[in-house]
Amino acid sequence: MVEYDLRYRANVGRGVHRLAAVATHRYRDARDAVKSFIGGEDGTLAVTRNTTEAIGAVVAGLAWQRGDRVVTTLLEHHSNLLPWLRLRERGVAVDIVRPDADGRLDLADLEVAVRDETRLVAVTHASNVLGTVLPVREIAGICHDRGVRLLVDGAQSVPHLPVDVADIGCDYFCFSGHKMLGPTGTGGLWMRRPDLEPLFVGGGAVESVTAGGYTLAPGEQRYEAGTPP
Ligand SMILES: Cc1ncc(COP(=O)(O)O)c(C=O)c1O
Known part of the structure; x- marks a missing residue:
């Protein structure tokens, strides 16, 4: 958490800049670690x-x-x-x-x-x-x-x-x-x-959106609308 705050404090899954990419990868790695822990x-x-x-x-x-x-x-x-x-x-x-x-x-x-x-x-x-x-x-x-x-x-x-x-x-x-x-x-x-x-839908939870509707992202992402912790 300290490393995140000091070195790559960026929104997960949103930006295309370098720090956002690092934060996104580390967040997904953390999720995989928890998944295998259980x-x-x-x-x-x-x-x-x-x-x-x-x-x-x-x-x-x-x-x-x-x-x-x-x-x-x-x-x-x-x-x-x-x-x-x-x-x-x-x-x-x-x-x-x-x-x-x-x-x-x-x-x-x-x-x-x-x-x-x-x-x-x-x-x-x-x-x-x-x-x-x-x-x-x-x-x-x-x-x-x-x-x-x-x-x-x-x-x-x-x-x-x-x-x-x-x-x-x-x-x-x-x-x-x-x-x-x-x-x-x-x-x-x-x-x-x-x-x-999903309990909520919104940013980060969709694969595609038009004025007519949306397609939810597959897997975990569809359950994590909004900026994750
Ligand atoms: C068995 C059990 N279930 C659920 C909870 C609720 O956990 P949380 O407050 O993190 O949602 C607790 C918290 O003490 C618990 O001991």
Whole structure:
């Protein structure tokens, strides 16, 4: 960060001058480094402000219909609970699985909670309150057997555990830079497939624009409208 501020402080992905090219390359290198750190080479990693924004991008990016259901747990941080509770206003039901007295989640309870109408399961990888580590690989197995998407909140696991999103088999993985010795105001949304509608569109997110419409850029760029951190 110091090197950036002193030597090539230019807007990423915008200018054609030398410093902008250096900043752009270094930004993309940083993204690749983070991607391989979480075993996410085969997916798409959009840089966000934090975990909360990454989860919000998933909530906003899926086409919800009345009658859809979401399963989550009572172990969640507010950032992985309130966005789902708010979906109730749009006719989406939220099923909350409770842990036992020791803070452990019984997978059988989660399996029962997943019904035909369930579109997504959203669970924390490691609880910020109890330290409980959830068996996310097994949860991914349950989800995929039923054609349900899995979002994992990795805000606490990325700094404390080896994480391999490909091995977990989740669809979305959300985390924060500031919890893993990175800069405040950075986070990540890793997607197995870039199948979400972007939260914002604008500069940097498009391939071409005419007065009649626009074509979004492929890959991560479509999720990073505006000047990145
Ligand atoms: C498990 C968990 N999820 C989500 C968050 C929210 O992270 P942020 O404030 O970086 O969006 C936190 C923050 O403490 C957390 O511990």
